[in-house]
Amino acid sequence: MPAVSEIKFKQIARTIESRIRDGVYPPNTKLPPHRVLAEELQTTPVTVAKAYKLLSEQNQVESFVGRGTFVCGESRLSSVIQSSDDEDVYNFSILQPCLSHHLPALQNAIRQSASQLTSQLIGYAENSGHERHRQTGIRWASEYGLEPGTTHNTLLTSGAQNALAVLVESLTKPGDTIAVETLTYPGILAIASLKRRHVVGVQMDEHGMIPEHLQQSIEQHHPKLVITVPSHQNPTGITMPEERRIQIADIIRQHHIWLVEDDIYGFLNEKPIPAICNWLPEQGFHVTSLSKAICPALRCGFIKAPSSQVATVSAHIRTDIWLSSPLNFIIAEELIHSGQAFELAERQRLLAAERQAIAKQYLPETTTPGQGYHLWLPLPSGWQQERFAMEAQNHRILVSSGSYFDTQQSCNHIRLSLTAIHSGKKFREGMEKLNQLLHADPATVLSYQTNPF
Structure with missing residues (x-):
């Protein structure tokens, strides 16, 4: 017959599970300290610790030394x-x-790219990829409003989603707050949830994120990072005019925090609009990719990063994936340099x-x-x-x-x-x-x- 304490910690684990299910403890919430919950449930801190351990083994919670235990995030x-x-x-x-509409051009680019393969080009590369492919990213992004970067501060990722995940991991830590538009791309929310970051929504109007509300959110919630989608925002479709972009950049600069500009829809603007990061060379990270314009299977993402953060972000890219597939970037290079x-x-x-x-x-x-x-x-x-x-x-x-x-x-x-x-x-x-x-x-x-x- 199992000991009473063994039954007790399993009962407590079920109670916590029920609270997670009912939304009492939402994803990313920090659970009460052992002693606090023990007093509430009339048990001992040791028994609560056993319950937390059981839930951790079931991937329902995650514990961090010195910071506490958090409900695991969810991705929808x-x-x-x-x-x-x-x-x-x-x-x-x-x-x-x-x-x-793209199949013939892609098929031709793949055939052309095959003739360019060399053992050096398809091998491992330093600095998140080959220099010629970073140059390709510079040309793509500068066509749609970004002041050209350099092959030093332009980094290669496996698409924009990978870029966003890498930047959240690089620039924040579990428990930090990220500010986003009140209505925002679910991929950003999924990253924040799974990586245990809190999210605060900033109100929008017909021109996008409202500067006054961003100011208030920064003063009230102290986010380490702001993420915005300035062109054809997902889901509202709003595009920030240049004046609003300058206002957002001014606030970011004043508060010495980071901005991530998710600019994957910039190519849909009838005329290029200057990127917000043009006014934030030391605080802004510009993200773009070819997935929306060319093909989702062409996992080519580009980050233009402040020079001071290149080494940190590059280290995270190497840790996560070592480098994005050069095969994809060989095809991208053919398409971009041919003008297709x-x-x-x-x-x-x-x-x-x-x-x-x-x-x-x-x-x-x-x-x-x-x-x-x-x-x-x-x-x-x-x-x-x-x-x-x-x-x-x-x-x-x-x-x-x-x-x-x-x-x-x-x-x-x-x-x-x-x-x-x-x-x-x-x-x-x-x-x-x-x-x-x-x-x-x-x-x-x-x-x-x-x-x-």
Whole structure:
């Protein structure tokens, strides 16, 4: 028969599990010290320590010497970004280029790149990759508003998501606070959650992050890092004008904190807008990639970092992945130096504008500026975002609930990707089905009903 203390610590572990499930202890929350919880549950600190150890072994909590025990973070990226190989599905969930437009150019670039392979080029390389590939990144980013970096301060990553994760790990530590837009890219929230960073949302207006609210957030929450998506912001579609970018840079400079500028949609601007990092050479980290403009499989990300932080960020890249695959950057180099990359990006920009115009014929309620890859759509009265996403999926339509983007749980929207569906005809069909579902009475739409239209 097990000892009473053994039964007790398992009971306490179940109590903590229940509190995690019910939201009493949300992800990244620091659990009470052993003695405090022991007093509350009328047991001993040793028994609580055993319960924490059991939960740690089950990957539900994580302990840090000298800092305490924290609820493990969670990532819901698989829910918000849904990929499907089913040709009958209307995928308005995943943000990516219309890839059928790019296949011939990519196939040709791969053939051309194969002839350039050398043993040196495909071997290990210092400084996060070969100098010629860093030069490629400089040319790409400077085309869309970034003051050119150097091969010293331009670093290579496996896409923008890898770049963001590396920078959060490099510039903050568990328990630190990161400031983001109130509505923000779920990939940022996933990184913060899994790496035990706290997130605070900064209010937005029609020009993006509001400077006065950023000032207040910094003074109140003392974030170590601010992350913003200045062009075609995900999910709102807002693009910061130059004046707002200067104001944000001024506040960052005054408070001596770091800025990460996630600029992966800058190529969608009709004319280049100066990057915020242009005004923050010693505090700003500019991130871009080829995933949205060219191809998600081409995992080529670029960081322009302050010179003082190059060694630190490079060390984190080496620790995480050693170096990004040179094979990807060989292909990227061919596309960029031939000029094809810029032609493909322009083709996607024009297609996005065309899809925006079509979408607004079916969904006039949207207020999203009409240039980017997606719409941020308010739901009609009676629909709740989670219920609508579920019902849409029952009709073979994939959309992203606004809850995944919301740091304050105050919206009732869905985000719609406009470019993942290749066929223009199928895109219009999907828009029509979405329009009908949006204007249906939620009370009459039966869950798990199939194709009522």
